[in-house]
Amino acid sequence: MKSSTLLTVRYAETDQMGIVHHSNYPIWFEAGRTDFFSTIGQPYGQIEKLGVIAPLIGMNVQFRLPALYGDQVKVETKMSSLSVVKMRFAYNVIRQQDGHLLATGETEHAWTDSALKPVNLFKRDPQLFHQLNQVLST
Numbered sequence: 001m002k003s004s005t006l007l008t009v010r011y012a013e014t015d016q017m018g019i020v021h022h023s024n025y026p027i028w029f030e031a032g033r034t035d036f037f038s039t040i041g042q043p044y045g046q047i048e049k050l051g052v053i054a055p056l057i058g059m060n061v062q063f064r065l066p067a068l069y070g071d072q073v074k075v076e077t078k079m080s081s082l083s084v085v086k087m088r089f090a091y092n093v094i095r096q097q098d099g100h101l102l103a104t105g106e107t108e109h110a111w112t113d114s115a116l117k118p119v120n121l122f123k124r125d126p127q128l129f130h131q132l133n134q135v136l137s138t
Contacts (some may be wrong), residue, residue: 001138002078003036006096009071019066026059029091029107032077036089040135042128050125054087054109055116061105065095072096082136084122084129086110 007028015021037044047054067073074094081088086108093103111121122129 001040001135002076003032003039005032005035005075005077007031007073007075009067009069009073011069014069019068022061022063025061025093025103025105026107028073028075028093029059029077029089029105032075032091033089033107036077036079040131042131047128050128051113052119052121052124052128053112053114053116055112056107057086057110058108059105061103063103065100065102067093067095067102073102079132079136080106082129082132084111084120085118087132 005028009020013020013024034044037047044054072095074096076092076094078090079087080090088106088108091103091105091107092101093105094100095102111119111124113119121132
């Protein structure tokens with residue numbers, strides 16, 4: 001299962017060369033994850049109310065083509081792995097106008113409590129873990 005998030009490149013996101021600055025891609029990935037959780041019926045804010053957060057522990061991005069001011073970009077987000085202590089997401093950033101793949105990426109997140117101590121998600125909330133596991137397999 002994947003979600004799609006449509007964004008319009010703003011002038012402030014571009015650099016002197018007129019292309020989207022690389023620092024914006026993590027922000028776009030976060031927008032994609034937010035939509036992903038809402039799409040599966042588990043807004044991230046609800047997960048936090050369980051006393052569980054998912055801080056970023058790793059990220060990579062591969063840039064293929066530049067995004068430009070005014071482009072409509074679609075961020076496709078899917079969960080690529082899940083364990084009781086962490087999860088991983090994969091992203092495709094696609095220009096809507098021509099369908100070109102602009103970038104791919106991946107983020108990894110740990111399950112922790114608010115003090116950043118590791119949490120076993122299955123023990124904390126078996127229902128949420130099973131729901132995410134089902135989403136992973138679709």
